[in-house]
Amino acid sequence: MRRRSLALVALASLSAPALSAACPPLGLDAEGLAALRARDFVIEDADRREAMAVQWLDCLASPDPAWRDGGAYEALSAWLRGDALRPEARQALMERLIESLRTPAPDPDGVRAPFEALVLAEIARTDRIAPWLDAAQRQRLVDAAAGYLAGVRDWRGFEPGIGWRHGVAHGADFAMQLALNPALDRAQLDRLLEAVAAQVAPQGAPPYTHGEAERLVRPVLFALQRGQHDEAAWLAWLATVVAAAPPADAPTEATMLARRHNLRVFLFVLHGTLATSGSPALEARVPAVADVLRRMP
Template sequence: MTPAIVAALAAACSPLGLDRGELDELRAAEFALPAAAEEDRFLEDAVVCAGDRDPFFRDKIGYEGIAAILRRGGGSEKAVRTQTLAILDLIALPNEAVDPRYGKKRGGFRASFLPLYASEFLRRDRVGSFLNEEELARAARLAAEEIEGVRDFRGFDEEEGWRHHVAHASDLALQLVLNPGLQRAEHVALQAALLSQVHPGGEVFYRYGEPGRLARALLYSVFAEEWEEGYLESLFSPLVDNESFWADAYASQEGLARVHNTRSFLQTVMVLIDGQTDPRLVTLRDAAKEALRQIP
């Protein structure tokens, strides 16, 4: 890891050097800052908040502050570009490197929240286009790897707040598939990654809205391209076209989880598409309906 990354992982969450009370006041003021230079510094400082155990800093200051500034067009292009590349460098690290307690008690925050933070920077690129083609392709590749690499499936805790790694990684994918600069091969890779987490294996039962976040990103990707005949019809086949998947599905927790997660995802796809007339979405709806019929 570079010295800059090591420093970022070790720093405390204190954007602009403000304490908790001052940050709460800044949040109440919708993160309005008097100078562009302060917006730039906030964006740089706030990235470290992704790893804070306190949801106030991690969610209300880090994420909300980054989103507020970027969505109103704040921050210089140079600073936004620099921070986008920096956060992608963090996402490129293995989960355990960026977050040594990944999957463990009182851990898993930084790895789960960095994709959410990154989604706001990639949203800014989507509307402002400051990444070049190679950088955008790298972002898509890292997002696909991030989705496929999720192994901490915790959602919400009343004391510690959210982790929600699958959903946050899906949000990153969503901003990428909405980007008109994304190439077809990158859409295909992201679709495969999203489908890989429909049922992640084991006894994981999704209950925090994960199927909706996966489905939303997938549908926007489908809508972004034209597809050859047969592609959409078979998109969900890997989820259901294996009889061994369903052998004794109701006789184990793992089997029940597969039924629950796969059915929830396919039903969500159908609900999101309901009423749409675009031929691609109609085809995908029919594919979801057919796949549902194969679940015992």
Template sequence: MAACRPAGYDRAQLDALKAAGWTVADDAQRNALALALAECVGDPDPTVRDGIAYEGLQAWMRQRTLTNETLAALNANLQAKLTAPDASGFQRPFAALVLSEVTRTDRVQAWLTAEQRAQLVDASVAYLEGVRDYRGYDEREGWRHGTAHAADLMLQLVLNPNVDRAQLERIRGAIASQVAPNGHFYIYGESERLARPILYMAQRNEFTEAEWTAWFTQLAGDEASWSGNWYATNAGLARKHNLSAFASVIYTNVDISGEAAFAPLLPGANAMIRALP
């Protein structure tokens, strides 16, 4: 893959721009560069896709210096990248990560229509449910981290008051689908990242304690699902490892925080831990 040169900027110019705090005085030039920088999210060089593309776009979005038209174009572009071919496995996860920042802008100050927001939920849920590349960090290639980046996207949707209960249910279901992927051990903090949107979802007060407990119970599985020699297979051990990690993160955060809004999660997380073999 050729070196990414967004809007004609070479690497030295991008590094200088980063060192200057991503200051681009001209509005039109900044917005054009933002759109071009989105094409670098799949760059094989981690210092480009993570340290330049993600950091630059995040900075401008958090500074609120991109137009709604640019945000809308980024929204469409990044959603398309979630399903585009991605042989190296970098583009989809980093499209999701940058899309989480686009989603955050709508949370801070709503600009999406209800229909556009529903479509964003659809695309985000489909991406998380469809993650099958569980590679995390590589010392040479850097991060992929598809599950964690998708969880960050879920978090921004959960925090948006315009995302309704039915949409929260779908997000919760997508998270459940990746808490314990078949045969894979999470070792890069994925359980913590998946737990964050669940913790903040509890603050929305859309689900009762009984509903949360039922959700955790379903995640844990019944006795029949743990029958046989599950402990003698990597698939069984991975399932136990990941479920335990997720439930423990929830339980510990709720217990330590003392936040009343988190309390409905505690009985379910406790029951899940006790139900696991």
């Protein structure tokens, strides 16, 4: 019992400098990682598993996708989806990741924040599957998801050698897991939808070519399935999305073309997803999207 208490105290009290230790964790080498992956990251000892979970956080900033994606993310996802981390450990990880997103450390490769958001999506999922957070903690997740997604300004997707960054898609995944949670109220869903709208066609973004539109549509779809938005609210949200469109007389510049491209792709994906959802309630939202598309310059 004392061993468990000490482990959890250490986990919860880690400071930011303590999380700057080198990756990989616990002296793990490539051969050890391969063995760990081969056994689906099973570690029988709970204290050792939770200590490694904290150490994996450093690898979320690794420029090597084998450690960042194949190690840190896969391990944390396996443990969170397998209910292998106790609530105290999940809480400590959540707070550390939220704080890191709020006050990011230098990250020249631009990989840490997108993967922190992706791990937070997995933590949010655990609360959706079996509620364990209180209302204030859940609000912290909503604020973190909305703030991160709306604030993405590194739009790089996949790059050979370094792998995925994919900040927009990972932020959308974070928002999606929260939108699926029946504990969220209308105001929280609106906060997430505002963040999605802000990232559909932001000024300065390149043409999205890495599936960003598909991922951005998902939290919208699941928010609508909650049945808390009437037609007036739906039209008002669509209006905020369309507000990102350049005016018809905008000069022909790369940034304007990219915004128009991103907006049209998002609307086409949204239209197709709603129309083929098999849900009468979602299909009823299609005409408004079709009307917006017809009126776009």
